[in-house]
Amino acid sequence: MSKLKSITANCPIDLTINILSGKWKIAILWNLSKGAVRFNELKRMLPGITHKILTMQLRELERDKMIYRKVYNEIPPKVEYGLTEVGKSIRPVLKSMCDWGKEYKNLI
Structure with missing residues (x-):
């Protein structure tokens, strides 16, 4: 569950941590930085996540304007998730985290 107390947190780092807190959000x-996907496709990309937790984390990210949820008027219903413009702005941070993880792995 998100620990977000207020979207106007005093410290920018606290705000970032609050938005990204949660085992699966990053x-x-x-x-999603690779493109919009459907719910079940995203669930397959995240082995070990439960339906309930994925739903909860997606709702929190949507509430924080990081992702969008698009519902298609079809039978069966089709729902797609993707990054908003705000969400896309975190791509360089995610890339840096990935690069750092690779370097760290080579150091240990």
Whole structure:
């Protein structure tokens, strides 16, 4: 669950941590940074995540304007998730985290 107390947190780092807090949020954003996907496709990309937790994390990211949810008027219903413009702005941060992780892995 998000620990976001106020969207206007005093410290920018606290705000960032509050938005990204949650075991799966960074992984969700990383996968969505490659393009919009449907719910079940995203669930397959995240082995070990439950339906309930994925739904909860997606709702929090949507509430924080990081992702959008698009519902198509079809039977069966089709729902797609993708990054908003605000969400796209975190791509360089995610890339830096990925690069750092690769370097760290080579150091240990």
